[in-house]
Amino acid sequence: MVKNSSNTRAGRLRQLSQERRETERKELRQLILDAAGELFAQDGYEAFSLRRVAEHIGYSPGALYRYFDDKDDLLFNVADEGFKLFRTSQAAAATSGSDFTQTLRAMAHAYVAFGMQHPTYYRLMFMERPDLLFKSRQDQASEWLRALTEYQEVFAAAVQAGKLRAGDPAAMSEAWWAVLHGIVALGITMGFLFDAERIQRMLDNALEMFFHGYGSQP
Amino acid sequence: MVKNSSNTRAGRLRQLSQERRETERKELRQLILDAAGELFAQDGYEAFSLRRVAEHIGYSPGALYRYFDDKDDLLFNVADEGFKLFRTSQAAAATSGSDFTQTLRAMAHAYVAFGMQHPTYYRLMFMERPDLLFKSRQDQASEWLRALTEYQEVFAAAVQAGKLRAGDPAAMSEAWWAVLHGIVALGITMGFLFDAERIQRMLDNALEMFFHGYGSQP
DNA sequence: CTCGGTATGTGAACAGTGTTCACTGAGAAT
DNA sequence: ATTCTCAGTGAACACTGTTCACATACCGAG
Numbered sequence A, B: 001m002v003k004n005s006s007n008t009r010a011g012r013l014r015q016l017s018q019e020r021r022e023t024e025r026k027e028l029r030q031l032i033l034d035a036a037g038e039l040f041a042q043d044g045y046e047a048f049s050l051r052r053v054a055e056h057i058g059y060s061p062g063a064l065y066r067y068f069d070d071k072d073d074l075l076f077n078v079a080d081e082g083f084k085l086f087r088t089s090q091a092a093a094a095t096s097g098s099d100f101t102q103t104l105r106a107m108a109h110a111y112v113a114f115g116m117q118h119p120t121y122y123r124l125m126f127m128e129r130p131d132l133l134f135k136s137r138q139d140q141a142s143e144w145l146r147a148l149t150e151y152q153e154v155f156a157a158a159v160q161a162g163k164l165r166a167g168d169p170a171a172m173s174e175a176w177w178a179v180l181h182g183i184v185a186l187g188i189t190m191g192f193l194f195d196a197e198r199i200q201r202m203l204d205n206a207l208e209m210f211f212h213g214y215g216s217q218p
Numbered sequence C: 001c002t003c004g005g006t007a008t009g010t011g012a013a014c015a016g017t018g019t020t021c022a023c024t025g026a027g028a029a030t
Numbered sequence D: 001a002t003t004c005t006c007a008g009t010g011a012a013c014a015c016t017g018t019t020c021a022c023a024t025a026c027c028g029a030g
Helices: A009-047 A050-057 A061-066 A071-094 A100-117 A119-128 A138-160 A169-189 A196-212 B009-047 B050-057 B061-066 B071-094 B100-117 B119-128 B138-160 B169-189 B196-212
Strands: none
Touching: A009 A050, A009 A071, A009 A119, A050 A061, A050 A071, A071 A100, A071 A119, A071 A138, A100 A119, A100 A138, A100 A169, A100 A196, A119 A169, A119 B169, A138 A169, A169 A196, A169 B119, A169 B169, A169 B196, A196 B169, A196 B196, B009 B050, B009 B071, B009 B119, B050 B061, B050 B071, B071 B100, B071 B119, B071 B138, B100 B119, B100 B138, B100 B169, B100 B196, B119 B169, B138 B169, B169 B196
């Protein structure tokens, strides 16, 4: 039984040693995670391999299994990093403009910018393995849904304020999310067709469509 | 030198034999392709493997390389099958409604239905490896762009007829394509969030948005 | 009919992947 | 000082795509 005995010399030593081992463990875990993030961003999803991560930090492949259950588990934790970036960029945009129109524009541009600047993250998060974000940990899974519900709140407020026409805010935000996702997905997977400027114009067109529609009747 | 000599018995035999070998070759090629398509639709992109295709038809893995350059080459030809399906379904929808609104609705529903009914094909064609459709063969590459330009033509006609407000038809169709792609992509990769009915509602909402917009001002 | 050539399929090999596991070796606990 | 725990290793397993020397069967010509 381990007692909380820091009054004796042996007790203090034991505790310090335990703490040190704990921080060492966390440091190595972080080292793996950093290396994984770097290699992932560099080589993309397909070429990403456990063995190369291990080699990159000078460990044997099997060692990583002391810190992560699986390749999927490792990827999940990498995706988490991407989600932090995504959430902060979205949150910043959400509180930028005073007008709803401006706010939505800012959030949309932030969304697309994130996808274009971190294509591998976006791929992993929203395209390749979105299932990763659901299983695994419950406390972090909500992180993922929160970004989605954030849009809904903005939309609900806009409908209530009369900035948008009456209707189901959830349905509207879903449809708008589909637009954003479609633009980013096309931009990422068909970079040879759509360069950055064209994606920008596409987004502007989509915003125009969103607000005013393309129909001719008033 | 091979002369076109079907007047002698030996000549006829030679020609028939050559024809037979040729058809045998085509048959085996088709057998591989069918098996590949089956396994691909069954197991999806990630689990798809050359060796399993070979095993499935009772050949050694190396044999496939007599008929396809590469795994990519094989996948490209599988994708081609998907494109035939896609194109015919789109073409049928394009000539269905007399009114533009109806036509666009029909095409949109066909688009989404294709994605939901053939998720692995859609993944391969538009998400996983769209690069496959560009390199490889020039004559078939246009096949892929034609489906895209078809939308543009419909839009151009609609603008000219006053069914849509004035503007660049290409930009409009691109934006609308992004919407469709976004809906299907979300439906495919996040099937646990969006079931078929919800995707349907999402599409209806998107059509509403497309025609009338979500803004409150007239 | 026999010879030479041509194309086809095989089997083994290579380099890579994720994952497991018996084993060291060092440090902590007793 | 001895036991115990745990991190890390290295080898193995079952896969993957791809290549290549080789056997083999068949075709065309002499």
